[in-house]
Amino acid sequence: MAGFVANAQIHEYSVRRRFRPLVGLAAFLVSWFLLMPGIGNAQNPPLTTTNKKAADLYNKALDALSRRETGTTLELLNQAIERDSGFTEAYLKMGQVYEFMRRPDPAFQVYQRAIRQKPNQPVSGPAYQFVSTYLLKKGRYDEAIPCLEAFQKLFAPQSSQGKRIARLLQTAHFGQQAVQNPLAVKPQALPATVQAFPSQYFPVLTADEQTLVYTVLKPEGDEDLMVSTYRGETWSPPESLSPAINTPDNEGTPSLSADGRTLVFTACQGRSGIGSCDLYISRKTGEAWSAPKNLGPIINTRGWESQPALSADGRRLYFVSDRPGGVGRRDIWCSDLGDDGDWKTPYNLKSINSPFDEASPFIHANGRSLFFASDGHTGMGGYDLFVADSTSSGWSSPQNLGYPINTADDQAALFVSANGNRAYYSHEESEPGAKQRSRLYRFDLPESLRQKVRPVSYLKGQIADAKTKKPLTATIELVDLATQQLVTRVQSDPQTGQYTAVLPTGGEYALYITGPGYLFKSLSFDFTRKREGEGMTLSVPLEPIVPSGRETLNNIFFETGRFDLAEKSRTELTRLAKFLEENKTVTIEISGHTDDRGDAASNLDLSRKRAQAVVAYLEKAGIELRRIRSVGFGETRPLAPNSDEENRRLNRRIEWRIL
Incomplete structure (x- = not known):
């Protein structure tokens, strides 16, 4: 399932599907080319070639490169190689030029030739770096492993570069095993009615999967939030979520509460913000969304906040930020909504965040399973999707979702339905001669993953x-x-x-x-x-609250034939006591009822004693006895015929009514 869309303009942070073999290592390669003898400076020790004409052509190529004449540079380097086919530095410089030209395939070819000539010498280090990372990005793990093992021999294990290579080797071995053990995943594109724009991504849904909200990229470059509704057989055409939310500037990465009436999203310009990208909240009443409100300096900083994830009840917020105090560069943070309606100071998910980047958290409706993307935990290369569970002792170790949910390409975001059956995502794809676009997909969650999602x-x-x-x-x-x-x-x-x-x-x-x-x-x-x-x-x-108004206390529990209140009845009785405290002029009657099992006299006595037990609890909770009376009706007032166990359960009850 290659090519999840991780970002568009709204993020200012691209992990889109493109060739990125040097992510995080560009500075290393530049310094290597500048310092390696005979590569970046003609005054360095002699070149490996003994062919004077080849050396002259090479130095002329460096002069052309300094003038950014890449075509001339490549032509001169090719002529140098014709004079001396073993001229390693010429191959390395040619590979560097192809990199600068964003032509990875020919760079890969010439770097391979450099490695074959000097497989055990430090001069081939840049070639090893490029070739191994190229193979990883292509998912060619079997080829990447021996290349990385040879590369590793050029460095001390505890050196910074030695540690980088060890991490890449770990990725290659993990990817190799994952590809050999694929999950049963069969993606299906959402209907064409939904895919109405050049690109659509970051889908989120309500708990009933009837409302779909997602980000779209319009032809003019504007990002907006759209909504589509499921109408029994298909999805409706998308509509702007709200004129109060969408503007001529960019809005994106939505997150919804389970009922679809609380929305948090990202905006990076055009609004009164605090940092480069801020989080905003809007609430829906009837069919109208409120004007978005900046979540304020507790959540937003002068840095970058984006990619929100609301809990089902809208009272917990996960998001990504580059604020100080994190574990890595961009971390997942969490904040809870206080009873006063204000968000509390965010805390860092230290056991989940890596020294690198995390992205696009999604908290499942169960409030326990956190899905997110990371390029720091062991994966298949780039950004992989992981899941971690909140337990009584903290967060579990993140688990990679496996292949083909994860591939050598970047994966960015996943939404899993409340019932744990389906997952929704966006996939970036391109056709020959056409621009890249992203579409919305869904798939049935494999059984092995479904078991992990309560x-x-x-x-x-x-x-x-x-x-x-x-x-x-x-x-x-x-x-x-x-x-x-x-x-x-x-x-x-x-x-x-x-x-x-x-x-x-x-x-x-x-x-x-x-x-x-x-x-x-x-x-x-x-x-x-x-x-x-x-x-x-x-x-x-x-x-x-009027005279004769009545309700059943459905969470009062007794053992069969007994009138002792079970411990789990406390919640219900505490609620009733609170109601009476808030409504001090109200007096009530507590009535007990039974089914028809046993003799009528015993049932009448049992119903009275159960009603009295409730009154005794309320008195102990501080409610005056003059405001409560009890009565037992035994089996004389059934709600349903005592013909089956379900009806008998309905008839065994405690009621209360206003006097």
């Missing part, structure tokens, strides 16, 4: 008034019942009432929906044995 479900729907059906703004919170910890918090759209919340699989969770002036709604989700990662749609009506 899938998540999503819950979406509308929050509305139970009586008037008016859409409501509400807070939706997901709590892990085992740990009592908040997993995610999102807001419904104040105009449409729409919401999307991510639900992790593999546990028991309580979902709470609260809105001012309404009873809170509690729901229960048990994913202990489920890993489907599929989404659900659930519209939630909220009852206003």
